[in-house]
Amino acid sequence: MRIGIDVGGTNTDVALVTGGSVLAAVKTSTQDDVTDGIMAALNELQQQHPFDPAAVKAVMIGTTHFINALVEHRRLAPTAAIRLGLPATAALPPLVDWPAPLAAALGGHGYLCHGGHEFDGRAISELDEDELKRTVEDIAARGARSIAITSVFSPVTAEFEQRAAEVVGAMLPDAAISLSHEIGRMGLLERENATIVNASLRELAVDIVDGLAAAIEGHGIAAPLYLSQNDGTLMDVDFARRYPVATFASGPTNSMRGAAYLSGLADCAVVDVGGTTSDIGIVQAGFPREATNDVSVAGVRTNFRMPDVLSLGIGGGSRVRPDGGTDGGPVVGPDSVGFRLGSEALVFGGPTMTATDVAVAAGRAEIGDPSRVAGMDRDLVGGVLAQIAAAVTDGVERMRVSAEPLPIVAVGGGSVLLPDRLDDGAALVRPDNFPVANAVGAAIAQVGGEVDRVFSIEPGRRSAVLDDAKQEAVDRAVRAGALPDTVRVVDVDEVPLAYLPGNATRIRVKAVGELFTAP
Incomplete structure (x- = not known):
C-alpha cells in the first residue's frame, strides 16, 4: 500500500492506494500548522478504512510550504549569490531583476568573481581562489548562512562551481551551498535566480521535511517518505532538503497525473478546481506538458522544471461580490477565504458569500447547511456559474496547441462549479475520486x-x-x-x-x- 498526501492552501487530501486501486480517500481543511493537518487527515483515513501502518510501503507528499514561504517573504535564510563570470556578465549583477522587497528579505548580497566557461568548455577566465576567499570573508561578515554559486555555462562544464564549493565549504563549513548546474537549465540569469531561490529555502527545507517525517512517524508509519517534484516524479527526503525548489509546482502536477490515472486518458486537458485557484494544464503521455519558456515565481524569472499551467483566481473558496462588476453584475474572486471556508462560507454559518455557496444553491453540491442559501437569487446563481464556465472555457482554449479534439478531465473538490459541458460544447470527464486526484497523483508518482x-x-x-x-x-x-x-x-x-x-x-x-x- 501507498499513501499519497497533497497539502493545498485550502484542503489537505489523503489517498490510500494499492495495486492500482484507491481503497480510501479523505479531504480535510488545511490547518495553520500543516503537519497537524496531515496527522488529522491520517486519523480520519484510518477511521474510514482501517489499515495496518506496517503494510504501508511508501508515503508521497506534495506540499505548498516552500512556494508560500517565497511568495510571503517569510522564513527565508540570509543568502549570498556568487557568480563566476568576470570579466563578462558585469553589466547585470546577481539579483538585478528581483523585486526589491524579496531581495531585501534575503539580504541582497550579490558578488561577481572571475571564472566561467564558453559553451564549448573553454574558460572565460581562470578561477581566482584568492579573490573567492576574500568574497567568502565578506559574506561571513555580513551574516549570510546560505550560498548560491553560479558559473557561466556550468550545465556544460561544472568544474568551476565545484571548485568554488570546495573553497566556500572549507571556510564556512556550516553554510548550505547550492550549485546552479544541479538546479537550473541553460540561461544564466534564470538559472542563477533559481539557485538563489533554492539557497534561501534550504534552512526551511530541513525544518519542513523533518516535520513531515515526524507527522508520518507519529502515526506509526515507518515507510520511506518522498516528496513530489515539479515534473511529476519523486525525490527522497535528503534530496528535498537540498533542492526545495523542485517541489514548487507539485500541487498542479499531482492533480494532472492523478486525473490522467483516474480517467485512463494518457493525453488530455485537466482542469483542477481547488479552494483558491483553478489550474489548467495539458497531459501528454501521462505527464504534464512542461513550460518551454522562463517561469516567474514570486516575481523572479527562473528556468527549472515546471509544468505549463494556467492558474485562474477561481475556486471553491473564492469570494463572490453580487454587484461588484463594472456592469453591476457579480464578480468571482480572485481573492479566496482559503482554509477558512468552513467558518467563513454562508453554508457554514459564516458572513462571506463564496463560490461554494453558489454551488450549493444551484444543487451541484451538498455541503454545510443548504437552507442558509435556499433563498439566493436565481439570476445571481446563474450569472456566477456562467462567469466561471466562461473563464474555464477560455483558459482551456488558451492552453491548446492544436485544433485536434482533446478530452477534458475535471478534478478537485471545486470542480462541482463546472457544468457537464463547457461553453464551446466540450464535455467534461469526472472520474471516480475526482475530489482527491491530487493525492492519488502523489501516490502513483x-x-x-x-x-x-x-x-x-x-x-x-x-x-x-x-x-x-x-x-x-x-x-x-x-x-x-x-x-x-x-x-x-x-x-x-x-x-x-x-x-x-x-x-x-x-x-x-x-x-x-x-x-x-x-x-
Missing part, C-alpha cells in the same frame, strides 16, 4: 532522471550522442531509486543552436520508472 545540456555534435555522430544522452537519463533514474526494468524514456527534445559554432545542439531527455520499495 514515479522516479525520474533528466539530462539537459548543450552537446557539440560531430558529423555522423547525432544518433550516438542521442543514445548516450538517453542512457545517462536512464542511469540517473535508476540512481534516484527506480526499478531498472521499468525505466523508459518518455521525452526527447533536440534543439540546434544556430547562433553557436560547432554544431551545438541542446538535448533534453527525460526517463521515468517505478519506485523500488522493499518487500
